[in-house]
């Protein structure tokens with residue numbers, strides 16, 4: 001929907017097991033472990049927790065029409081499982097780095113479970129190898145009743161262009177709150193599909209994307225929030241700044257199913273094209289099958305706000321600085337709060 | 343030194359002629375008021391002096407201290423000492439008020455960074471003077487400021503940047519009585535031999551607090567009458583109707 005992609009770029013042919021490693025900041029990791037939680041490597045589904053295995057199975061069943069997901073399931077399973085038990089609030093932000101060392105194409109899976117009434121902040125950083133390769137990353141997660149997950153995902157590549165397929169499906173239960181940001185700071189081609197399912201009453205999700213496209217990057221990102229219960233709340237905010245010959249395509253979908261009365265869904269996606277050969281589009285969609293809801297969307301593709309630029313220049317700032325301020329200003333709504341504050 | 347000299351200025355916006363030959367001289371140390379009905383070109387003149395690209399000069403020149411500035415860019419004019427308090431200041435959420443003013447000072451200082459502590463001290467002092475709450479330093483530039491707060495913030499920027507020539511476009515509109523006095527206090531604090539100013543206004547009440555040296559009346563894209571402060575007072579009684587003859591007269595030449 002909206003994203004025109006060439007499956008060739010992201011196909012699963014000849015995926016092999018590869019070398020990767022993970023590490024986390026010790027303070028947060030100890031806090032997690034002391035609370036009975038864990039991060040565990042798995043090399044086959046046998047090594048998953050019962051809940052993890054169940055989550056993965058139901059995810060695959062629910063996505064039988066998703067070709068990439070099916071192909072992913074045919075690769076050998078490897079990845080990480082993170083479990084936070086019920087009624088735990090982690091004070092420290094968990095900073096998780098996953099580094100791919102070899103240049104082989106890899107399929108990697110991560111399972112996340114935030115227990116009922118728990119709270120955590122998680123930042124995942126995916127580091128690519130220095131040479132070009134292809135990574136297919138799948139995340140399945142559950143944010144249980146009354147819990148809160150603040151999730152920041154970053155893809156970080158070096159100088160070489162990479163090919164990335166990023167699929168992530170998160171489920172929110174009763175009154176759970178998800179605040180999720182995605183920053184694909186990697187060169188090359190990125191196809192991202194991020195789905196949040198608001199399964200139970202009162203759950204809410206905010207999904208933000210911030211993207212700087214350069215050179216001949218091609219980035220297609222779809223954010224879908226699926227309201228399946230009453231009084232659910234969602235926001236999608238996407239911002240992309242495009243340089244050189246970058247292409248960025250954003251699709252945001254707010255889906256409100258029958259029975260999800262009192263749902264509130266809004267989305268705002270904007271692209272700023274800095275250079276004349278950059279291009280992109282934003283496609284906001286609302287699919288609504290219930291009367292008693294609030295929903296809205298806004299979208300734009302444009303250049304600098306001329307009026308604001310003029311205002312800044314009129315105080316004496318040189319053009320390059322004034323433009324940088326406007327770029328930061330444009331990105332501000334999707335940046336994590338702590339990098340904005342000082 | 344801060345003299346502004348405008349010679350036979352003709353300006354269009356798009357295809358539309360708006361200014362039809364403006365002549366104006368403001369000497370160093372003087373405060374001039376510019377009045378006139380809605381839509382006569384007061385903001386157009388202000389914006390053209392600042393260099394807003396929406397307005398094209400088709401004839402005439404603008405000199406600041408003897409230098410023709412018509413080919414200078416907006417930021418060059420600002421660094422040359424010019425300031426425009428806009429009728430509708432823009433909001434830029436992504437930079438704090440304080441950071442922005444500091445960045446502007448650095449730019450005016452030839453990109454030599456202005457020491458931060460003295461800067462913050464002075465900012466605090468001027469904010470106190472203008473009775474602006476301390477919080478406003480860290481809020482986004484004009485972000486969610488009320489109309490009156492934005493105007494006060496324009497004066498704060500002027501006091502911090504210390505231009506030699508300032509244009510204040512309807513700085514008094516939307517201000518309550520107390521705010522008007524505070525803004526007037528700010529403008530008066532700037533008055534010196536080194537500073538000159540063009541104030542666009544519709545109302546005598548600002549001129550009660552900031553007494554101008556000269557008053558101009560603009561109609562139909564021209565200055566049709568110039569006088570002392572008493573001209574504004576007369577206008578208060580008679581309105582612009584009596585002057586429409588002057589416009590026709592000037593159209594015929």
Ligand SMILES: Nc1ncnc2c1ncn2[C@@H]1O[C@H](COP(=O)(O)OP(=O)(O)OP(=O)(O)O)[C@@H](O)[C@H]1O
Nearest residue numbers: 355356358360379380381382383384385386387396
């Ligand atoms: N960018 C523009 N493009 C086209 N026309 C313009 C533009 N800016 C101003 N005008 C027109 O020029 C005329 C003068 O406008 P200007 O804003 O200079 O008036 P003003 O004297 O400042 O009025 P007011 O007292 O209402 O502020 C108006 O008819 C306006 O519609």
Ligand SMILES: [Mg+2]
Nearest residue numbers: 384385386429
């Ligand atoms: Mg005006």
